[in-house]
Amino acid sequence: MKLLDYHCHTNFSQDCNYSMEEQCCAAIQRGVVEIAFTEHEDYNPDDPTSFYFQHGEYHQAVDRCQARFGDQVVIRRGIEISEPHRHPARVREVLSSYEWDFVLGSLHWVTPEINTYLPEFFTWLGDWRRSFERYFTEMIALARDGDFDVLAHLDYPARYGRHFFGDAYDIRAYEPLIRQVLQQLIARGKGIEINTSPWRRGAESANPPAVVLRWYHELGGTILTVGSDSHTPADVGADIARAIELAKAAGFTHLTRFERRQPHFIAIDALQ
Numbered sequence: 636m637k638l639l640d641y642h643c644h645t646n647f648s649q650d651c652n653y654s655m656e657e658q659c660c661a662a663i664q665r666g667v668v669e670i671a672f673t674e675h676e677d678y679n680p681d682d683p684t685s686f687y688f689q690h691g692e693y694h695q696a697v698d699r700c701q702a703r704f705g706d707q708v709v710i711r712r713g714i715e716i717s718e719p720h721r722h723p724a725r726v727r728e729v730l731s732s733y734e735w736d737f738v739l740g741s742l743h744w745v746t747p748e749i750n751t752y753l754p755e756f757f758t759w760l761g762d763w764r765r766s767f768e769r770y771f772t773e774m775i776a777l778a779r780d781g782d783f784d785v786l787a788h789l790d791y792p793a794r795y796g797r798h799f800f801g802d803a804y805d806i807r808a809y810e811p812l813i814r815q816v817l818q819q820l821i822a823r824g825k826g827i828e829i830n831t832s833p834w835r836r837g838a839e840s841a842n843p844p845a846v847v848l849r850w851y852h853e854l855g856g857t858i859l860t861v862g863s864d865s866h867t868p869a870d871v872g873a874d875i876a877r878a879i880e881l882a883k884a885a886g887f888t889h890l891t892r893f894e895r896r897q898p899h900f901i902a903i904d905a906l907q
């Protein structure tokens with residue numbers, strides 16, 4: 636199967652130690668025919684990844700890798716912006732200063748003080764269920780106001796803190812909020828991704844679980860990307876074939892690629 640990986644990091648992200656060249660070699664080995672390097676763009680002063688991404692050098696690295704590997708893998712210029720709805724002026728500036736192919740919008744900091752991967756996210760409102768409610772409520776604002784192309788890892792906190800919620804977390808409890816998120820995205824011509832990272836951490840479901848893909852499909856959503864969220868060569872392309880099967884099972888016949896922020900649809904059958 637030909638694979639697309641639309642969520643990958645390199646050492647232009649503060650939390651990744653591998654070069655774009657190394658990530659490209661891994662992609663080629665694994666059968667990834669198209670890859671988007673979506674580096675962290677954060678503005679929260681408490682986030683170690685903040686203000687780390689050097690855009691000019693990144694674009695030079697993409698030029699270099701396209702010259703070296705371009706006949707084996709298509710490389711897209713991506714960026715993963717944290718909380719784009721809270722930083723509209725900065726986002727406008729970075730998105731207009733360079734030619735980007737693909738913009739992920741992420742909710743990592745549910746408020747400017749609380750990061751979802753820290754234990755306090757699950758305790759700060761007393762009950763972890765209220766934390767998830769607060770998270771999806773904030774996501775409606777992101778979906779409504781943020782400038783991005785695809786919403787990343789829709790239920791990101793489910794990746795972490797499993798010792799707080801065990802098996803009791805069920806995304807269906809938040810269906811009305813998530814439907815509002817999906818409706819906003821569809822109305823604005825934006826999409827969601829299947830992020831395979833939770834599978835590598837032993838979780839049963841990707842971000843988001845299959846049921847959310849079905850809601851999205853029922854509501855008329857068509858823009859869907861797949862991504863590993865890899866921070867290492869070993870994870871490039873990881874479980875992408877499984878994600879494509881999940882998309883198919885939810886009713887999708889196409890996946891989405893992006894070029895200069897325009898969506899293009901590719902038939903899943905054409906990948907097989």
Ligand SMILES: [Zn+2]
Nearest residue numbers: 715741787788
């Ligand atoms: Zn992320």
Ligand SMILES: [Zn+2]
Nearest residue numbers: 642644715864
């Ligand atoms: Zn990421």
